[in-house]
Amino acid sequence: MAQNIYDSPDFFAGYSQLPRSVHGLEGAPEWPSIQTLLPDLAGRRVVDLGCGFGWFARWARRQGAASVLALDLSDNMLARARAETADPAIVYARADLEGLDLPAAGFDLAYSALAFHYIEDFPRLVRTVHQALVPGGHFVFTIEHPIYMAPARPGWIARPDGGKSWPVDGYAVEGPRVTDWLAPGVVKHHRRLGTTITALLEAGFTLRGLVEWHPTAAQIAARPTLADEMERPMMVLIGAQR
Amino acid sequence: MAQNIYDSPDFFAGYSQLPRSVHGLEGAPEWPSIQTLLPDLAGRRVVDLGCGFGWFARWARRQGAASVLALDLSDNMLARARAETADPAIVYARADLEGLDLPAAGFDLAYSALAFHYIEDFPRLVRTVHQALVPGGHFVFTIEHPIYMAPARPGWIARPDGGKSWPVDGYAVEGPRVTDWLAPGVVKHHRRLGTTITALLEAGFTLRGLVEWHPTAAQIAARPTLADEMERPMMVLIGAQR
Numbered sequence: 001m002a003q004n005i006y007d008s009p010d011f012f013a014g015y016s017q018l019p020r021s022v023h024g025l026e027g028a029p030e031w032p033s034i035q036t037l038l039p040d041l042a043g044r045r046v047v048d049l050g051c052g053f054g055w056f057a058r059w060a061r062r063q064g065a066a067s068v069l070a071l072d073l074s075d076n077m078l079a080r081a082r083a084e085t086a087d088p089a090i091v092y093a094r095a096d097l098e099g100l101d102l103p104a105a106g107f108d109l110a111y112s113a114l115a116f117h118y119i120e121d122f123p124r125l126v127r128t129v130h131q132a133l134v135p136g137g138h139f140v141f142t143i144e145h146p147i148y149m150a151p152a153r154p155g156w157i158a159r160p161d162g163g164k165s166w167p168v169d170g171y172a173v174e175g176p177r178v179t180d181w182l183a184p185g186v187v188k189h190h191r192r193l194g195t196t197i198t199a200l201l202e203a204g205f206t207l208r209g210l211v212e213w214h215p216t217a218a219q220i221a222a223r224p225t226l227a228d229e230m231e232r233p234m235m236v237l238i239g240a241q242r
Numbered sequence: 243m244a245q246n247i248y249d250s251p252d253f254f255a256g257y258s259q260l261p262r263s264v265h266g267l268e269g270a271p272e273w274p275s276i277q278t279l280l281p282d283l284a285g286r287r288v289v290d291l292g293c294g295f296g297w298f299a300r301w302a303r304r305q306g307a308a309s310v311l312a313l314d315l316s317d318n319m320l321a322r323a324r325a326e327t328a329d330p331a332i333v334y335a336r337a338d339l340e341g342l343d344l345p346a347a348g349f350d351l352a353y354s355a356l357a358f359h360y361i362e363d364f365p366r367l368v369r370t371v372h373q374a375l376v377p378g379g380h381f382v383f384t385i386e387h388p389i390y391m392a393p394a395r396p397g398w399i400a401r402p403d404g405g406k407s408w409p410v411d412g413y414a415v416e417g418p419r420v421t422d423w424l425a426p427g428v429v430k431h432h433r434r435l436g437t438t439i440t441a442l443l444e445a446g447f448t449l450r451g452l453v454e455w456h457p458t459a460a461q462i463a464a465r466p467t468l469a470d471e472m473e474r475p476m477m478v479l480i481g482a483q484r
């Protein structure tokens with residue numbers, strides 16, 4: 001079973017105050033880039049793996065999606081998502097992505113935002129998603145970048161020239177990374193980017209897009225702290241097709 | 243035109259003493275991983291982009307390749323390659339990969355080892371290779387990993403715990419990187435891994451494999467300095483198919 005850190009009170013309180021929790025999809029600077037990977041949603045059956053507060057589920061319905069099955073491990077997330085949704089075509093359900101089962105060929109799009117780095121057995125999950133999609137179905141997801149996740153002690157190093165660098169070590173050593181983010185002892189599972197791509201190809205997916213997200217100049221002007229994201233990528237956005 | 247650093251006397255003298263120059267393919271620790279990406283070569287027409295001393299060209303012929311067109315910018319490399327080859331089915335020719343032309347559908351495999359990071363206009367090169375392959379033809383190449391190439395000042399940083407980290411900065415800032423390796427002022431062109439993959443997909447290739455190379459335990463036991471390669475990847479190995 002995956003760690004249910006989102007139901008830890010400190011973590012949930014902190015997470016609820018992030019821009020992406022207050023402002024939804026528009027509060028996530030990578031959202032414009034994610035949209036370039038998404039297919040037209042009109043009439044599509046969508047499954048959202050790690051739906052959080054349901055922002056994407058409601059957006060997908062506004063784009064014309066026929067239905068959204070929105071799954072999350074966190075009772076806190078699901079409670080708020082249900083409270084903010086009045087749409088019978090969105091079904092929220094509690095599910096652990098570690099060991100997930102999904103009906104065969106039940107969906108046209110599987111979507112997930114920043115959830116899979118909490119999952120230990122990624123190849124199993126990818127096979128589950130593959131059989132749950134119709135042929136031609138799309139799989140679009142974001143994860144923390146392994147550059148961001150690899151180091152034993154993540155955190156900026158000041159350079160003599162006044163700039164800063166991100167220390168990378170243990171990149172080839174896959175497995176758990178325990179960090180303190182919003183709460184102590186958050187467990188993530190580090191994989192090389194090549195390992196993530198290989199799991200997709202071995203399950204039968206065709207890669208359609210790979211974006212190591214970075215901000216635009218306009219985004220940095222509006223939110224100067226985003227300049228850090230030019231130094232090392234925090235996120236990877238991946239599009240694949242069955 | 244790409245920089246012709248291999249014809250600089252200091253660089254060539256240094257390069258000629260590397261294990262991969264003395265021992266050929268077996269002297270390159272990534273060679274076993276490259277082989278997993280290669281198709282069966284029997285009867286195939288091969289083009290080698292940046293052939294160096296011709297080790298791969300001669301190996302491909304021993305595997306049954308019908309012919310090898312082996313291209314390099316360096317007169318020094320080509321002179322030694324010709325001197326060490328007695329095989330009329332291997333043709334060596336001088337060519338600049340920057341601005342390269344190749345005949346349409348003339349090859350079954352395009353191969354390149356550690357050459358493309360010297361090329362500025364990578365998308366043009368990828369389109370050239372795509373039209374030069376028959377449908378179903380393979381494209382297998384290795385490049386320096388962008389983690390290795392990104393930093394302004396590449397070099398290990400000692401950690402308080404006795405380990406070492408590789409400083410990553412400017413990862414999203416693509417363009418030239420000037421370093422001193424075997425000779426001063428070697429110019430390489432940094433691209434995000436996502437940019438490399440996107441160029442392949444946009445040219446019409448299907449991705450078949452992506453390996454961020456790291457050594458096996460047996461390789462580290464035989465050559466302990468390879469342990470560094472567990473901390474940060476130096477090379478990416480990519481397989482694609484038209």
